[in-house]
Every structure is written in structure tokens, then in C-alpha cells.
Amino acid sequence: NAGVTQTPKFQVLKTGQSMTLQCAQDMNHEYMSWYRQDPGMGLRLIHYSVGAGITDQGEVPNGYNVSRSTTEDFPLRLLSAAPSQTSVYFCASSYTRQDSGANVLTFGAGSRLTVL
Amino acid sequence: AQKITQTQPGMFVQEKEAVTLDCTYDTSDPSYGLFWYKQPSSGEMIFLIYQGSYDQQNATEGRYSLNFQKARKSANLVISASQLGDSAMYFCAMREPYNTDKLIFGTGTRLQVFP
Numbered sequence: 001n002a003g004v005t006q007t008p009k010f011q012v013l014k015t016g017q018s019m020t021l022q023c024a025q026d027m028n029h030e031y032m033s034w035y036r037q038d039p040g041m042g043l044r045l046i047h048y049s050v051g052a053g054i055t056d057q058g059e060v061p062n063g064y065n066v067s068r069s070t071t072e073d074f075p076l077r078l079l080s081a082a083p084s085q086t087s088v089y090f091c092a093s094s095y096t097r098q099d100s101g102a103n104v105l106t107f108g109a110g111s112r113l114t115v116l
Numbered sequence: 117a118q119k120i121t122q123t124q125p126g127m128f129v130q131e132k133e134a135v136t137l138d139c140t141y142d143t144s145d146p147s148y149g150l151f152w153y154k155q156p157s158s159g160e161m162i163f164l165i166y167q168g169s170y171d172q173q174n175a176t177e178g179r180y181s182l183n184f185q186k187a188r189k190s191a192n193l194v195i196s197a198s199q200l201g202d203s204a205m206y207f208c209a210m211r212e213p214y215n216t217d218k219l220i221f222g223t224g225t226r227l228q229v230f231p
Contacts, residue, residue: 031217042120042207042221043161050217058218090161094217100166100175102149103217107161 002026006091006108013081013115021076021111023091031094031103032074036060036087037110043090049074081115088112118143120210122222129198129229136183137193137225139208149211150191151219152182156204164206167191198229 007022025032033048035058045058049068063085065077078085089112092105119142129135141150152164167175167182175182183192195202205226209219 033217035221040223042223043209043219044221045218048218088159092161097166100168100171102166102168103211104151104163104166105161105217105219106163110159110161 004091004093004106004108006089006111008111009109010112011114013078013113015082015115017081019078019081019113021078021089021091021113023074023076023108024072025074025093026072027093027095027106028071029093029095030071032068033058033092033094033105034064034066034074034076035090035092036085037090038087046076046089078113081113083115086113086115118145118148118210118212118220120208120220120222122208122225124225125223126226126228129195129227131200131229131231132197134194134196135198135227137195137206137208137227139191139193139222141189141191141208141210143189143210143213145213148213150182150184151209151211152180152191152193153207153209154202154204155207155224156201161207165193195227200229200231203227203229 004025030051034046035043047066049055091108121140148169150167154162165177181194205224208222212218
């Protein structure tokens with residue numbers, strides 16, 4: 001299993017450009033989510049999906065779009081990039097621990113986005 | 117609203133010593149879960165330990181243990197026998213009620229282990 005795979009790892013955009021951060025997992029996890037990490041603010045939830053065809057907004061959804069056409073893929077689209085979207089983005093999927101029954105997020109390696 | 121507070125921006129500990137990283141939380145729901153993640157300088161988020169609100173015993177995972185004090189709403193991470201490789205950011209997180217997978221994160225504590 002490759003786990004959660006994010007691409008690209010680094011990206012520089014100009015204000016107003018659009019782009020898609022790719023996220024794929026090969027563990028057949030139903031739940032996937034996107035977080036952003038900014039200095040001094042921890043991770044904040046952007047969008048999440050509980051299964052193919054179902055998505056919902058998190059804490060900071062403005063300026064981002066998602067879709068979930070398959071269980072494996074959960075891309076994050078920036079519609080018109082702004083400097084405020086400069087951040088590190090993490091994709092995650094959820095698995096259930098057999099010992100505790102807790103759902104635990106496993107994260108991708110992160111994508112560092114800079115918007116000029 | 118649920119909230120996680122980590123009041124220690126940075127901590128230092130000598131190798132082989134134990135260290136406690138503080139985490140307090142706020143929720144009015146009786147059912148919740150608490151997590152700790154480690155983020156080394158390479159940037160990935162690594163799950164360390166989980167505590168459910170109804171768990172009677174404190175969670176342990178190898179050198180990591182969670183000092184869960186429900187009445188005080190604290191969930192401190194204890195790392196025993198610190199190693200140089202423990203130097204990293206540590207994040208406390210809480211699972212939102214009624215949704216098993218959405219997490220609210222604290223701002224993190226940077227731990228530095230020195231020889």
C-alpha cells in the first residue's frame with residue numbers, strides 16, 4: 001500500500017491562477033479530507049468526504065472546491081488563487097484501529113503552495 | 117464550540133529524560149476522542165496515541181502515554197526516555213462530536229531534545 005499520496009509536493013502560483021492538488025489513497029478508506037496548515041494556527045479542515053459522491057465543507061472552505069468521483073481520489077481545486085492561500089496542504093484518509101475502534105487519520109506528505 | 121489549547125510553544129528536554137506536553141480541551145459533549153500527532157522537520161503528520169472519552173485507563177503506545185484528566189479537561193502527552201529523534205512539533209487534536217473523523221487541532225508544541 002502506498003498510503004495517501006499527494007501531488008505536487010511544491011507549487012508556486014500567481015494570484016488569480018487556478019490549480020488542482022491531487023490526493024489518492026489505495027486503502028479503500030471511505031473518509032477523506034483536506035487540511036491546511038499555517039504558522040501558529042495548527043491544521044484547519046477545508047473540505048471532507050464520507051464516500052464517493054459525497055462532500056461537505058469544513059472550517060475554511062472559501063476559495064476551494066472538491067469532488068469525489070471515486071473512493072481513491074479526492075482532488076482539491078483552487079479556483080482563483082490568492083496570497084492568503086499560501087499554506088501547506090494535507091490530505092488525509094481515515095482508518096479504524098482494531099484495538100480501540102477509533103477512527104484515526106493518516107496523512108499524506110503535504111503540498112507546499114505559494115501564491116505570489 | 118470545541119477548542120484545543122496547547123499553551124507551550126516550545127519545550128526543551130535532555131535525552132533520556134521524560135517530558136510532558138500539555139493539552140487542554142473544551143467541549144460540552146460527553147463523547148469525544150483525543151489524539152496526538154507528531155510532525156518532524158520533514159513535514160509529515162504521524163499518529164502517536166488516542167484516548168476516548170469513555171476509556172477508563174490512560175492510553176499508552178510504547179514510550180508515549182496520555183495523562184487523561186477528564187474533570188480538568190486535559191490530555192497531556194508524556195514521552196518517556198526522550199530520544200534525539202523525538203525533536204519535532206507535537207499537535208493535540210480532538211474529534212468533533214457526532215462525526216468520527218473531523219479533527220480540531222491545537223497550535224502545537226515544538227519539542228527539542230538535546231544530548
